[in-house]
Amino acid sequence: MSSNGKDLVIHTEGLTKVYIMGSTEVHALRGVDFDVHRGEMVAIMGAxxxxxxxxxxxxxxxDYPTAGRYTLDGIQVQSLGKNRLADIRNQKIGFVFQGFNLLSRTSALENTELPLLYDRTGSKKKPREEALKALALVGLADRADHHPNELSGGQQQRVAIARALVTNPAIVLADEPTGNLDSRTTVEVMALFPELNAKGIT
Known part of the structure; x- marks a missing residue:
């Protein structure tokens, strides 16, 4: 992987987070330095x-660090205001959570399309087409009109992954994405991430 700065998606220097609990300081992060380059797949592990x-x-x-620097796709993040930070989350970051967080009364297609409705740049002129492409990436184009209660747990998480991909983000963050799935479905969903990474998704 190239070490060229232009290929850096994430760069942190001395990232520190301290929580104040009464009269006690809790050091959650102490001077974390790490880089993620475009196209890499990285796992964060620990107790x-x-x-x-x-x-x-x-x-x-x-959240904001207490100290240190964080650059995301060339943008200094730690000094941004809340509104600008919200725009960055929408445009640059795709989230996949342990819970699917799908809207129960909307279809897979509409759930996938949702982040595009909050994109204030207006860069996505055909959100429905973009959502269909994202569903196709996770193998659910034929389930676009199904509601969450008509989908299995694994399929619901695939919709959540499609929703994370629909804005073409700089990076996709998955926080224990199979925590609510059985062992067989966990294997199926986890196999999807290397497939997406092979297509250039960081």
Whole structure:
């Protein structure tokens, strides 16, 4: 993988997060330095309480570091205001959570299309077509009109992955994406990530 700065999607320097609990300081992150290059697939592993969720929240633009620098696709994130940060989350980051977080009364297609409705850049002129492409990437184009209660757990998580992909983000973050699935479905869903990575998705 090239070390050229232009290929960097994530770059952190001295990333630190301290929570104040009464008179106690809890150091969740202590000077984290790491890079993720475009096209890489990276797993963050560690014991419970080691700071994985805190790091994911900061990388995902859901929280600010106490100190340090964080650059996402060439943008200095740690100094952005809340509105600009919300735009970055929408345009640059695709999230896949443990819970599917699908809207029960809307179809797979409409759930996938949802992030495009909040895109204030207006760059996606045909959101329905983009949503169909994303569903096709995860093998669910033929389930576009189905509602969540008509889909299996694995299919619902695939819709959630399609929703994460629909904005063509710089990076997709998956936080324990198979935590609510049985072992067989877990294998099927986890096999999807290397397939997507092979297509150039970071």
């Amino acid at each position: 419970s309480g080691s700071g994985k969720s805190t790091l994911m929240n900061i990388v995902g633009g859901l």
